Amino acid sequence: MSLRPILIHPDPRLKAVADAVPEIDDSIRRLADDMLETMYDAPGIGLAAPQVGVGKRLLVMDCIKEEGEAPRPMVLVNPEVTWSSDETNVYEEGCLSIPEQYADVERPSEVDVSWIDLDGKTRSERFDGLWATCVQHEIDHLNGKLFIDYLKPLKRQMITRKMQKLKRERARA
Ligand code: K1U
Ligand code: ZN
Numbered sequence: 001m002s003l004r005p006i007l008i009h010p011d012p013r014l015k016a017v018a019d020a021v022p023e024i025d026d027s028i029r030r031l032a033d034d035m036l037e038t039m040y041d042a043p044g045i046g047l048a049a050p051q052v053g054v055g056k057r058l059l060v061m062d063c064i065k066e067e068g069e070a071p072r073p074m075v076l077v078n079p080e081v082t083w084s085s086d087e088t089n090v091y092e093e094g095c096l097s098i099p100e101q102y103a104d105v106e107r108p109s110e111v112d113v114s115w116i117d118l119d120g121k122t123r124s125e126r127f128d129g130l131w132a133t134c135v136q137h138e139i140d141h142l143n144g145k146l147f148i149d150y151l152k153p154l155k156r157q158m159i160t161r162k163m164q165k166l167k168r169e170r171a172r173a
Helices: 026-041 129-142 153-172
Strands: 046-048 058-061 074-084 088-093 103-108 110-116 122-128
Touching: 026 046, 026 058, 026 074, 046 129, 058 129, 074 129, 088 129, 103 129, 110 129, 122 129
Parallel strands: none
Antiparallel strands: 046 058, 058 074, 074 110, 088 103, 110 122
């Protein structure tokens, strides 16, 4: 397993629609392992393949935050939302590709998602709470959408400028 660098917005690879994974092979299993390690190291509760520069429809997440509770690493290949609740909730979201910026985003509070697991089996589950917010945030990444795309243009522009400055500073360091 190895850590993979996380792309920082703005980057065209974060705006592209990712390709479906045609089959589960060792390269996909290695990518999933690396992404879980990268997510836990960050630390974060989710990570989508485009954030590590891979344009494939794969995401990982683990929204267990309570200390003492067993981790629940999840790998979702080709995930699809099959149902969304009319009820919504607002969560102050962050993003590992937009460090230290947070904003309220409104999304359906429950979603049904189907996906393929690393054994090639089709699975589905209803997510709620933080899990529902996170899986929708990660599926957005697979469609080239960032949480700042839900914000007013001025706020989005302000965050983008901050990220451009951060990238310049990191390149100089
Ligand atoms: O996709 C990403 O960029 C990861 C992102 C996921 C996410 C966060 C909040 C709402 C929806 C989706 C993160 O993990 S940001 C870091 C974070 O939220 C966190 C980090 C450590 C402990 C708890 C949360
Ligand atoms: Zn994100």
